[in-house]
Amino acid sequence: MNPHLSIATVCLSGTLEDKLAAAAAARFHGVEIFENDLVASPWSPRQVRQECARRGLSIDLYQPFRDFEAVPPDVFAANLRRAERKFDVLEQLGATTMLVCSSVSRDAxxxxxxxxxxxxxxxxxxxxRGLRIAYEALAWGRFVNTYAHAWRIVRRADHPALGLCLDSFHVLSRATTPPASGSCPAPRSSTCNWRTRRACPSTWSSGAGTTGCFPASARSTWPASSARS
Structure with a gap:
């Protein structure tokens, strides 16, 4: 089975219109919309959805949602309100996954x-709301800054709408060994991405027959049975 290849708009130069045109011309199947690109665009989220569809591109993810977890109750309540507004944007875009990166906040x-x-x-x-969360460890996260730590939290949360996002930049910049085949399965068959958004020494295998090549994302699903191994 051929991989579904997406590219994050943050990897491309120009306006959002330029980026979508470039992604389609390079025959990517989808895009990950970076929030700054959407904010700077004259298009509404619904218009972005239409423009992607016109070019044959799916919108696979909206990113990033920052500084969410491990915060005091009052900050947490505000973060949930903020998340609901982001969910509104996802629904207008037609995206189903939001990337949550590990917190760098002083409140955490x-x-x-x-x-x-x-x-x-x-x-x-x-x-x-029919959406999913992909949790990613930033290399400079205040407390969670490795994929292994993020994966422990995802496993403990044990929720079908919560999965792990792997990003080669954040993994390799900390000199961390890339996850071995089958070592990082997402719970209940949710998606685990090996995203090479920035240059890396070679093409890394995701362990499930797909690869990500700079600056694309390759999406793979591990069987739920391996989530408890």
Whole structure:
């Protein structure tokens, strides 16, 4: 089976219109919309959806949603309100996945139990609206900055609408060994992405028969049975 290849708009230069045209010309199947590109565009989210469809591109992900987890109750309540507004944008775009990157906020605390609880609550809200959350460890995250740590939190949250996003830049910039085949399955067959959005020494295999080549994303699904191994 051929991989579904997407490219993040943050990887391309020019206006959002330029970026969509370039992605379609390069025969990508979809795009990941970077929020700054949407904000700077004269198009509404619905217009972006129409322009992507006209070019034969799916919108696979909206990113990023920052500084969400492991925060005090008042900040958490505000973050949930902020998330609901982002969900509105996803629905208008026709996207079904929102990328949540690990927090760099001074409000965040080093508490995996709290991060797990709050991400589970976010995934529950996303699921009600037919959406999913992909959690990514930023290399400069305040407390969560490796994919292994992010994966532990995702596993503990154990929610069907919460999965893990792997990004080669954040993995390799910390000199972390890329995950071995089958070592990082997403729970309940959710999607685990090996995204090479920036230059890396070679093409890395996702472990499920697909690869990501700069600056694309390759999406793969691991069987749920391996999630508890």
């Amino acid at each position: 605390v080093d508490d995996d139990d709290l991060a797990t609880e709050q991400l589970h609550a976010l995934a529950t809200r996303a699921e009600r």
